[in-house]
Amino acid sequence: MAQPSHAAVIETRGLSKRYRGGQLAVDGLDLAVPRGSVFGFLGPNGSGKTTTIRMLLGLIDATEGAVHVLGEPMPSTARRVLPRVGALIEGPALYGFLSGRANLHRYDAADPTADPRTRKARVEGALERVGLSAASGKKAKAYSLGMKQRLGIAAALLKPRELLVLDEPTNGLDPQGMREIRSLVRALAQDGTTVFLSSHLLDEIEQVCTHTAVMNRGRLVTQGTVADMSAGARGRVTVTTPDGADAARVLKEHGVADLTVLGDEVTGELPLTEAARRPGSPDTAGVPDLADLNAALVRSGVRVRGFGVTRASLEDIFVSLTGEGFDVAG
Numbered sequence: 001m002a003q004p005s006h007a008a009v010i011e012t013r014g015l016s017k018r019y020r021g022g023q024l025a026v027d028g029l030d031l032a033v034p035r036g037s038v039f040g041f042l043g044p045n046g047s048g049k050t051t052t053i054r055m056l057l058g059l060i061d062a063t064e065g066a067v068h069v070l071g072e073p074m075p076s077t078a079r080r081v082l083p084r085v086g087a088l089i090e091g092p093a094l095y096g097f098l099s100g101r102a103n104l105h106r107y108d109a110a111d112p113t114a115d116p117r118t119r120k121a122r123v124e125g126a127l128e129r130v131g132l133s134a135a136s137g138k139k140a141k142a143y144s145l146g147m148k149q150r151l152g153i154a155a156a157l158l159k160p161r162e163l164l165v166l167d168e169p170t171n172g173l174d175p176q177g178m179r180e181i182r183s184l185v186r187a188l189a190q191d192g193t194t195v196f197l198s199s200h201l202l203d204e205i206e207q208v209c210t211h212t213a214v215m216n217r218g219r220l221v222t223q224g225t226v227a228d229m230s231a232g233a234r235g236r237v238t239v240t241t242p243d244g245a246d247a248a249r250v251l252k253e254h255g256v257a258d259l260t261v262l263g264d265e266v267t268g269e270l271p272l273t274e275a276a277r278r279p280g281s282p283d284t285a286g287v288p289d290l291a292d293l294n295a296a297l298v299r300s301g302v303r304v305r306g307f308g309v310t311r312a313s314l315e316d317i318f319v320s321l322t323g324e325g326f327d328v329a330g
């Protein structure tokens with residue numbers, strides 16, 4: 001087996017989990033989470049995300065394969081590694097009759113390495129970090145779901161952490177709650193914490209993550225930077241013109257595929273340039289020079305009234321990779 005690279009805070013090789021009932025929930029997963037990334041672990045319900053996270057944290061044993069977290073093999077070094085990792089899995093366990101602040105005091109007191117003399121400062125610091133200082137005296141049962149999630153993250157932040165693992169942190173939140181968690185994740189990443197979060201929401205990954213891995217039915221479909229993934233997506237060009245047939249011919253000569261002419265609109269799929277096929281190509285590399293395409297149309301006598309490009313979304317990419325819609329259960 002290759003040595004784990006130091007740039008990766010999470011690295012798995014051939015990681016698999018077969019549950020007792022025979023279900024292969026995770027199948028030969030090779031994951032590499034770069035230090036400093038906000039890594040979106042994406043997949044429909046039942047695709048194996050939670051099972052993977054449980055193996056990463058040593059909560060369940062892998063059937064096969066290896067896991068390194070912060071450069072150390074798991075679960076054998078869990079005692080050394082886990083204090084450097086904050087985790088929030090399936091919502092925080094809170095005492096509803098206690099205030100948010102009192103809940104954090106309890107969490108802190110449960111940590112034998114936490115110095116009681118500095119507890120107050122740690123708790124206040126964590127409340128401040130997640131924006132709950134003003135609401136810290138309220139009973140946790142009166143918190144909204146988003147506030148409960150933030151309190152859970154505060155509990156995970158009572159110690160300085162190199163890595164934060166969040167399982168579906170925005171699940172069940174309203175749009176405002178989702179925005180709050182997203183901006184908290186961004187702020188944590190800016191402070192240098194690597195954040196690994198699972199989600200079944202593509203636009204969430206697009207908005208907050210630098211990197212992503214896509215799971216489907218227990219297998220890794222793709223992983224890389226979000227920018228590369230978007231660059232790999234083809235766009236569609238739309239030309240508005242009274243000369244539809246000529247426009248379609250010229251576009252076809254320039255590699256535009258899947259052409260349709262409807263009224264005065266001609267649309268087609270842009271070709272992938274060579275540059276876009278290379279890993280690490282910039283976001284714009286997937287689109288041929290649109291000015292050249294437009295000029296070619298005009299040179300051929302096509303009267304161009306409108307010219308636009310829509311880029312494929314991550315959702316389109318997901319569908320093209322897996323051949324199915326994203327909300328389908330695995």
Ligand SMILES: Nc1ncnc2c1ncn2[C@@H]1O[C@H](COP(=O)(O)OP(=O)(O)OP(=O)(O)O)[C@@H](O)[C@H]1O
Nearest residue numbers: 019021023025043044045046047048049050051052
């Ligand atoms: N304890 C278990 N015993 C047997 N099968 C399980 C167990 N936990 C999960 N599974 C199965 O393993 C597969 C992967 O489940 P997992 O919870 O890891 O997916 P997920 O991507 O996290 O989905 P969700 O977003 O719904 O939580 C599913 O088919 C699920 O039914």
